[in-house]
Amino acid sequence: MLLTQIALNALALGSAYALVAIGFVLVLNATTAVNFAHGEGVVAGGFAAVALAILLPPDIPIPGLLLLPGVLLVTALLGLAIGALAYLPIRKRPPISVFVSTIAVGIIIANGLNATFGAAPRTAPPLIGVGTIEFLGASLSRQSLAIIGITAVLMSGLAMVLQRTQLGRQFRACAQDPEMARALGIRLTRITMISFALGTAFAGAAGLLLAHQFFISPSDGGTLILKAYIAVVIGGWGSLRGAAAGAMLIAFFEVGVATFSSQPLAEGLLYIAVLLVLFFRPQGLFGEPQQVRV
Amino acid sequence: MRTLPRLVITFATGMAAILSLVTTSHAEPLRVPVLVPITGFLSLEGTSQKNGAELALVGTDVSFSVIDTATAPEIAINAFERAVDASDVVSVIAPMLGTQMLALVPLADEFGIPLITVSGTAKITELGSPNVYRFFPGDAVVKAAQARYAVEELDASRPAIISQTTAYGQSGRAALEANLRRIGTPPVFQESMDVSVKDMLPVLLKVRDSGADALLLQLHSGPTALVIRHAKALGLDIPIIAGSAMHQPETAALLEPAELKGVCAESGSSPVSETSEEMQAFVDAYRRSFDREPDAFALGQYDGAQMILAAIAAGAQTADAVRSHLQTARHEGLAMTYKSDGKGNMAHSAVIICYDGTGRVPQIVKRYENLTGVLLD
Known part of the structure; x- marks a missing residue:
């Protein structure tokens, strides 16, 4: 029963991290540049949920779930803005320019949220109510189950778009060989902007999922981008499946390993695992489609 | 003809005397820079600290400006060096983040500027510095x-x-x-x-x-x-x-x-839980000014800033005189009575x-x- 609860918590946390990491990879694959404002996209999603929650009538049983479309829309627009301001004008400059510009935009977003909402951590409405469900003798948190369920739906939707639509094929073509994709008539700028919108919307969804159970504050972006970065390094630079697996591994260390050791030790062991991956399998667990390590 | 140079000299001397009087009467106000972490993981507490200081200093003759120290010691050091680059600084409201305070104490000693803080970190008052004054009960x-x-x-x-x-x-x-x-x-x-x-x-x-x-x-x-x-x-x-x-x-x-x-x-205190008239006035003023509820950090910093104002009102016009007041005086604040224990710990009660x-x-x-x-x- 205890193991079930630990596994569920790890899966729920890993699911939210996976959305962050996948959004990070979507932008990475379209631009080969790291979007360091991605963590602030997560934070913006959480605060969008906090702001939109006042529009909901009271006593709705699934308030967080109803907020999801609005949060996706707001953060997709934010992604477009990040792409337009921090990437497009300097895309032909060295990658370091994009790092700096996205870091700058991230700081502006964080400080803007700080000025608008205040510095205090905030909590968003629960996704499908609070409390637990008894299942096979274990108490399973409704919120955790909802996080896992919503993540599964969003990831399935993304897989369907990437595998079965023309847009998805264009995405993959740009990720594999942008110059060839351009030669074939694919509008790279359009794909790039869509990737910023989609990637940041995934980050925003993660923000909504995290904001009730784990709270959200304007300064959380730095920690979240670090987790996404580590997940992608572990899983394989540019691999969507790898990013999800890496995120799950981080959550396994944070919840599973920490239960049987201590939090500082679990964190140390996680970074040792990252080093081992870098030493013995530098392309990551799922290979490295990007082949351009930043 | 011999009288012209005399007239010129007399006129110039008179003008110099008048200018000297004008300069004296327009002396720069005393300054108390407010260095607080209003971004980063301690921004909630840092904002309370800022608000408490601001509430005390706004409307007084003391000039102040707020500088964000975020969460890194080097940012605090940089902010301090910019803030004290003038001779009329009598004290600095210093960040409540312990690591920043530990970095600032040697600088405060070098410049001879007393730091007023609500940091709870025990070590800041154990360094033997005469320039650290903590208005929140320490650990x-x-x-x-x-x-x-x-x-x-x-x-x-x-x-x-x-x-x-x-x-x-x-x-x-x-x-x-x-x-x-x-x-x-x-x-x-x-x-x-x-x-x-x-x-x-x-x-x-x-x-x-x-x-x-x-x-x-x-x-x-x-x-x-x-x-x-x-x-x-x-x-x-x-x-x-x-x-x-x-x-x-x-x-x-x-x-x-x-x-x-x-x-x-x-x-150290809980302003929203208190019912005294003075505390209610503070809570109301705080709500009006910042549209949020005050906490003990805000109140501690408010009391600290009030003690600096009391020092100035008692005649302290330099950092040395303010330090001397902080070392020896007893201050009846809103949260409690403050008095230095010799190490700069001013608060001795808790709730x-x-x-x-x-x-x-x-x-x-x-x-x-x-x-x-x-x-x-």
Whole structure:
């Protein structure tokens, strides 16, 4: 029963991290540049949920779930803005320019949220109510189950778009060989902007999922981008499946390993695992489609 | 013809005298720069600190400007060096982040500028500096109150401690452990964690398995609320006595009243819980100015800034004179009576607040006055 609860918590946390990491990879694959404002996209999603929650009538049983479309829309627009301001004008400059510009935009977003909402951590409405469900003798948190369920739906939707639509094929073509994709008539700028919108919307969804159970504050972006970065390094630079697996591994260390050791030790062991991956399998667990390590 | 040079000299001398008088009458106001962390993980507490200082200084003859120190020591150092680059600085409102204070103390000694802070980190007043003045009870006071309340009032005999890995967390943890050992109830379990930890289930399971009968926290705002929420969800039914972060209205706002039931916390004060007229006036003014509820950090910093103003009103026009006032004077503040213990610890009393589960405004259930004995001198 205890193991079930630990596994569920790890899966729920890993699911939210996976959305962050996948959004990070979507932008990475379209631009080969790291979007360091991605963590602030997560934070913006959480605060969008906090702001939109006042529009909901009271006593709705699934308030967080109803907020999801609005949060996706707001953060997709934010992604477009990040792409337009921090990437497009300097895309032909060295990658370091994009790092700096996205870091700058991230700081502006964080400080803007700080000025608008205040510095205090905030909590968003629960996704499908609070409390637990008894299942096979274990108490399973409704919120955790909802996080896992919503993540599964969003990831399935993304897989369907990437595998079965023309847009998805264009995405993959740009990720594999942008110059060839351009030669074939694919509008790279359009794909790039869509990737910023989609990637940041995934980050925003993660923000909504995290904001009730784990709270959200304007300064959380730095920690979240670090987790996404580590997940992608572990899983394989540019691999969507790898990013999800890496995120799950981080959550396994944070919840599973920490239960049987201590939090500082679990964190140390996680970074040792990252080093081992870098030493013995530098392309990551799922290979490295990007082949351009930043 | 010989009179012309005399006239010129006389005129020039007269003009110089007049200009000298004008310059004297338009002397620059004394300055008290406000250096506080209003971004980063301590921004909630830092904003309270800023607001408290601002409320005291606005409308006075003292000039001040607010500089954000974020969370890095080097940013605080840079801010300090910019702020004190003038001869009319008599004191600096210094960041409450312990690591920043530790970096600033040598600089304050070099420039001879007294630092006024609400940092709880014990070590800042143990460096032998004459320039550190803390207007929030340090760990030696509040951790004594927290430990004593758990043991003497709640009959805890097997306490557990969860703390943060930051300087604030470790300083408080050490003081808490020392106080628990002093009263014969050493902790049966303790663990520290990073501020970024999201899931508290692992550490709470270990608390439960340790057989602890009370949980003492030394965490920042968000982690404090997370531990309480996850403990309630886990069904961990033991008293929780949190650190100062729990008294902040913003922390309570993260939790439902039912989740807060039975939760207690130590603090220097709890402005929203007090009913005196003076405190109500402070609370009302604070709400009007900042559209939020005041906490003990805001009140402590307000009292600290008021003591600087009192020093100036008593004739102190230089940093040395303000320091001298801080070292020797007794100040009746809103939260408590302040007096230096010789090391710059000005606050010597603490309160314990508890939530009854019906709302988010706590009640003061216990006052620990003059725990250091300094006020008897």
